[in-house]
């Protein structure tokens with residue numbers, strides 16, 4: 442089992458398959474993003490080998506992310522290859538689900554985190570070319586097929602903070618939990634500022650003007666806290682990564698598409714796995730690199746935030762994977 446020096450154990454791995462994306466969400470991508478070249482990214486076989494080693498170290502859940510993971514050319518093959526080892530879920534902007542979700546489900550994907558930041562067409566067009574109606578249609582089909590779907594909405598003042606109540610209705614109508622993500626300083630443009638940040642507390646205040654929100658039990662290690670909106674069937678979650686991060690029971694680590702293991706998204710510390718793999722080290726040595734990277738994981742930002750220090754920009758989300 443992977444452990445760090447604060448006695449946290451790690452069973453979940455987020456894998457960024459690519460930093461490319463067909464969207465340009467302003468809170469994630471810089472204006473002129475630079476993407477990894479082919480040779481810089483892990484090859485399919487290298488990735489599968491590394492994932493097998495993670496399995497041997499106790500990782501049992503893999504979330505595929507990006508960039509946009511549905512752009513990864515061998516995605517279905519990858520899911521088929523690893524779904525026997527891990528519970529596999531995917532975080533996606535949803536724009537290609539209409540043609541891929543059934544094959545992905547057949548290959549063994551258990552659920553999707555679907556990013557939907559606005560229900561308004563004119564705003565949606567600022568992010569990317571997807572058709573929100575089509576995306577919601579795919580979402581309904583996936584839910585009907587019995588797979589898990591959670592909607593992720595990054596809340597940003599001046600963009601979508603006036604849609605919070607609409608998303609409760611959306612959750613109620615479509616029977617999917619909607620999770621409001623606090624805006625983090627990982628936009629690649631250094632444009633994040635406190636003025637655009639909307640805290641969980643503020644969101645709760647707005648939602649309570651219309652809904653009776655009852656807290657639900659928080660599962661250990663969950664990044665979100667959930668509330669039910671009484672009498673509506675809606676379930677609303679918050680991911681308070683800035684105002685109240687759950688560093689003390691964090692159980693997740695991250696692998697980027699260029700083969701770097703980031704034990705914490707707030708820290709600049711990483712361990713390169715790709716170079717040693719290409720130099721021919723054996724599985725035991727790779728496992729040792731992974732164990733020592735995790736052991737040295739940064740304690741987290743919870744304490745700093747309590748003391749009033751807001752974490753700085755580290756790496757844009759499109760590289761890190763969210």
Ligand code: SAM
Nearest residue numbers: 468469507508532533534556593624625758763
């Ligand atoms: N392209 C996929 C998607 O959009 O779902 C997967 C990658 S994206 C980086 C993963 C998640 O990170 C998305 O839900 C996105 O909203 C979130 N995200 C991106 N930039 C963010 C930021 N600055 N603060 C908070 N969440 C952010």
Ligand code: SF4
Nearest residue numbers: 462464466469508534
């Ligand atoms: Fe692409 Fe997702 Fe980033 Fe938007 S949030 S630019 S969809 S990677």
